[in-house]
Amino acid sequence: MTPTDLGEAQELSAEERPSPLRRWTIRVLVVLVALALVMIVPGPVFRAVHADAARKLVDQVATGRPELLAKQDEFRSPLADLGAPVRSWTQVSCWLSPRYSDGDGEQDVVMFYWQRCSLLAYEIYPSPSGASGAEDVADLLGGDTAGSPSCSEILHDVLTPDYGAGRPAEYGTALWWVNPDGDPPAEHPDSCAVPTPDDPAAARVTPGVGGPMAxxxxxxxxxxxxxxxxxxxxxRRLPWVLSCAGEPPGFPVL
Structure with a gap:
């Protein structure tokens, strides 16, 4: 290469090199794009990760059906006078509950939400012949009611464990009388409804008895x-920056 050719190559190379201003602009754009990814991308990514974990939880809870049915048999003996159920099934039910700050800083601040799930076994029985209301059914079963007549009343002191006696880490029971044609209180408009296996809030529904509801x-x-x-x-309004602004959208995942 001649000296002239070498000089022209060096001049061309200098022209192709970006100017200091252009290099600075590129660096700023890279930083801004990186910040945008950090602020925007984690939301969808975390939701996908959490949704996958929630689906796995539902699958895991559903595997406990044999143990649940064994407990159902164990607790059912005081209900012998009711005869056979006309409807039965099992389902997984899930809901959200907040996890609050543990005291390191501001109190009662929601840090995140739990998806909690439980496997439920239902049996629906017609009220015994001659029973005119919840008190008559409670007397027949050797229990009691709360003494506040309505279209739905809890029957206490019949089953062991009794309603509300168990803890979240234990098996629990619920027993109540319901009149589907009754007048529900305004604060509980669905209290007269008989549970059904087609509840949209349920998953992994396994039917049992499917008789008529007459x-x-x-x-x-x-x-x-x-x-x-x-x-x-x-x-969150902005990932990484602000505290919880509300429940995660799309949850609980069933």
């Missing part, structure tokens, strides 16, 4: 498995 009133017997939970995050 009675006027019913006794509902439910057994619940210990609760299981998984962290599903929360809705």
């Amino acid at each position: 009675a006027e009133t019913y006794v509902v017997y439910r057994v619940s498995s210990p609760e299981s939970s998984v962290d599903v995050g929360c809705e």
